[in-house]
Amino acid sequence: MSEPAPFEIYLVATPGLEAPLCEEAIEAGFAEAKVVDGGVSFMGTWPDVWRANLTLRGATRVLARVASFRAMHLAQLDKRARKVEWSTLLRKDVPVTVEASCKRSRIYHAGAASQRVAKAIEEEFGAPVAEDAALRVMLRIEDDLVTISLDTTGASLHKRGFKEGVAKAPMRETMAAMFLRQCGYDGTQPVLDPMCGSGTFVLEAAEIALGLKPGRERDFAFEQLPSFDPKAWDKLRTPVPTNTPAVRFYGSDRDPGAIRMATENAARAGVSDWVSFEQQSVEKLEPPEGPPGIIIVNPPYGTRIGNKAPLVGLYRSLGTVIRAKFPGWRVGIITSDKDLARATGLNLELVEPTVLHGGLRVGLWRSKIVNKP
Numbered sequence: 001m002s003e004p005a006p007f008e009i010y011l012v013a014t015p016g017l018e019a020p021l022c023e024e025a026i027e028a029g030f031a032e033a034k035v036v037d038g039g040v041s042f043m044g045t046w047p048d049v050w051r052a053n054l055t056l057r058g059a060t061r062v063l064a065r066v067a068s069f070r071a072m073h074l075a076q077l078d079k080r081a082r083k084v085e086w087s088t089l090l091r092k093d094v095p096v097t098v099e100a101s102c103k104r105s106r107i108y109h110a111g112a113a114s115q116r117v118a119k120a121i122e123e124e125f126g127a128p129v130a131e132d133a134a135l136r137v138m139l140r141i142e143d144d145l146v147t148i149s150l151d152t153t154g155a156s157l158h159k160r161g162f163k164e165g166v167a168k169a170p171m172r173e174t175m176a177a178m179f180l181r182q183c184g185y186d187g188t189q190p191v192l193d194p195m196c197g198s199g200t201f202v203l204e205a206a207e208i209a210l211g212l213k214p215g216r217e218r219d220f221a222f223e224q225l226p227s228f229d230p231k232a233w234d235k236l237r238t239p240v241p242t243n244t245p246a247v248r249f250y251g252s253d254r255d256p257g258a259i260r261m262a263t264e265n266a267a268r269a270g271v272s273d274w275v276s277f278e279q280q281s282v283e284k285l286e287p288p289e290g291p292p293g294i295i296i297v298n299p300p301y302g303t304r305i306g307n308k309a310p311l312v313g314l315y316r317s318l319g320t321v322i323r324a325k326f327p328g329w330r331v332g333i334i335t336s337d338k339d340l341a342r343a344t345g346l347n348l349e350l351v352e353p354t355v356l357h358g359g360l361r362v363g364l365w366r367s368k369i370v371n372k373p
């Protein structure tokens, strides 16, 4: 039997976090991965698609770029879309939806373009097309070049499947993992989040240390494709013996509801033995026993919850307690406001580029090792 032909696999990144995602992909064995517009790309086959979805912590979704051709007008799009080998890509019993975007192209009407491709799929192959279908065929037309992708992920990859409790303004797991990476976290250092909300940073850090794959329990859209091999998939995601971390992971928050949620989320993720959550205001923060590690935190940013003025005091207290009690630790603070970052009095540098999240530019402000007071 001949080897299956590789195709382009495209990882959608959080805007601004393409570089750490690319690093992660290379470390995961996708050696040819490179940063491209809005994401990371490499060539691979279906098992690579499954593994990327299962293991990469920083990708938002994984697209399989399955066809590409030029089309100058809708009739040409219609004709060429009918020539795509849909029978190798889709199943007759699985409904799909078609989404389109057009840029700098003679075909400029996305609705008309998606309708042509939907019709081609229905008439040439016979798969049902429904607007609310879970499986997405994505059509991108740029400079008259049509690229057809399958969204192999389904619900965004930040939904690991363990977090039922969500605090106010939660951090996305995908972003949390990339910010931890940018702070130099490699699974060996203790991690502390003193405003942990639902516990995203603490859980991600513990899972990384234990070697748990982020997609180990959830469903993926690729399971609905004819290329899916359930046996090979089971083998891929069967838990391998996990690491035993030498350190622990800590979260605190002044809100008892947040601590309850974080504790429940940790239990669902199977990391309870490695994490401690405590209700406590940041002003009372004490270093845990053991070696210094990384403090990572996204305090309220004013524009999202509450106003900026009272927050200056909160950031100042955070900085004061860290300087007084955490010599030897490194700090990463995620905020949208440079004045608030500066109010900590810590020697922080902004990691560029900043990150677009919920319509807001947020940045990781990172310190070197905190000096003795």
Ligand SMILES: C[S@@+](CC[C@H](N)C(=O)[O-])C[C@H]1O[C@@H](n2cnc3c(N)ncnc32)[C@H](O)[C@@H]1O
Binding pocket: 166, 167, 168, 169, 170, 171, 172, 194, 195, 196, 197, 198, 199, 200, 201, 252, 253, 254, 255, 258, 280, 281, 282, 283, 298, 299, 300, 301, 314
């Ligand atoms: C933006 S949220 C953090 C979200 C969290 N990273 C997550 O993923 O769910 C900010 C958190 O700071 C907490 N907080 C605000 N003031 C605090 C204080 N003085 N001490 C401790 N926690 C505080 C809030 O209760 C809230 O949970």
